[in-house]
Amino acid sequence: MEVAAELRESRPDVNIRILDRGGSILSAFPGKLQEYVASWFRLHDVEMFSHISITSLEPGVIHNGVQPIFTDVTVWTAGIQPVDIVQRMNQPKDQQGRLIVNEWHEMPNAPQVYVVGDCSSQPHSPSAQLAGALGEQVAEVILARWQNKEPKLSRIKLKGVLGSLGKKAGFGLMGTTPLLGRIPRMLKSGVLWRSKRHFG
Numbered sequence: 001m002e003v004a005a006e007l008r009e010s011r012p013d014v015n016i017r018i019l020d021r022g023g024s025i026l027s028a029f030p031g032k033l034q035e036y037v038a039s040w041f042r043l044h045d046v047e048m049f050s051h052i053s054i055t056s057l058e059p060g061v062i063h064n065g066v067q068p069i070f071t072d073v074t075v076w077t078a079g080i081q082p083v084d085i086v087q088r089m090n091q092p093k094d095q096q097g098r099l100i101v102n103e104w105h106e107m108p109n110a111p112q113v114y115v116v117g118d119c120s121s122q123p124h125s126p127s128a129q130l131a132g133a134l135g136e137q138v139a140e141v142i143l144a145r146w147q148n149k150e151p152k153l154s155r156i157k158l159k160g161v162l163g164s165l166g167k168k169a170g171f172g173l174m175g176t177t178p179l180l181g182r183i184p185r186m187l188k189s190g191v192l193w194r195s196k197r198h199f200g
């Protein structure tokens with residue numbers, strides 16, 4: 001979404017299409033947020049295609065089953081998968097190929113190995129925010145053991161999601177509350193500024 005919006009603002013002359021497998025863009029988010037983002041794209045002349053299941057790609061053509069979709073440039077943003085070394089590991093994994101870990105983020109068959117981030121099976125979607133929180137928890141576990149104490153970890157609370165739609169608009173989700181418009185865009189600028197300068 002962010003790439004499409006940035007591209008539109010910098011290049012009003014190109015045709016932009018967003019192809020999505022879901023019934024609408026950002027289908028995991030509340031309807032109000034989806035509708036806001038979709039209306040921004042309609043207003044800015046970005047086409048949205050839902051229920052697209054890409055079966056293959058080649059230069060100039062994306063294949064949606066038997067339907068060809070012609071394109072000059074394709075930007076692939078359809079998700080991530082664990083790195084090769086994890087793919088090759090013969091250890092218990094979830095459906096996304098992420099390693100199953102115990103409550104201390106250790107591999108059950110090799111408790112001296114901690115797993116955090118995108119490779120770790122978690123109830124949340126993979127994100128930098130989650131990877132950071134898991135890293136902090138592993139540090140807590142190691143520190144507690146060092147001090148011969150039983151580690152006590154609290155439930156991870158994520159701060160929410162922020163996205164930009166060009167320079168002036170944005171969207172966000174704080175708990176279950178959608179934020180739309182200029183304020184989430186300003187918050188996102190603040191978050192990016194802080195992370196670039198490594199503020200916590």
Ligand SMILES: Cc1cc2nc3c(=O)[nH]c(=O)nc-3n(C[C@H](O)[C@H](O)[C@H](O)COP(=O)(O)OP(=O)(O)OC[C@H]3O[C@@H](n4cnc5c(N)ncnc54)[C@H](O)[C@@H]3O)c2cc1C
Pocket residue numbers: 080083085116117118119126127128129130131
């Ligand atoms: C396009 C895109 C946009 C995203 N936007 C957001 C966002 O806005 N907000 C958000 O929270 N998250 C976002 N994410 C997700 C976020 O980037 C990841 O969830 C996060 O980086 C995971 O952290 P990690 O430490 O698990 O993995 P990574 O950050 O991928 O770090 C893994 C590191 O391990 C190294 N590595 C791999 N294999 C080996 C090996 N064999 N030996 C040594 N080193 C190795 C890699 O080079 C890499 O540096 C985005 C991801 C993508 C792809």
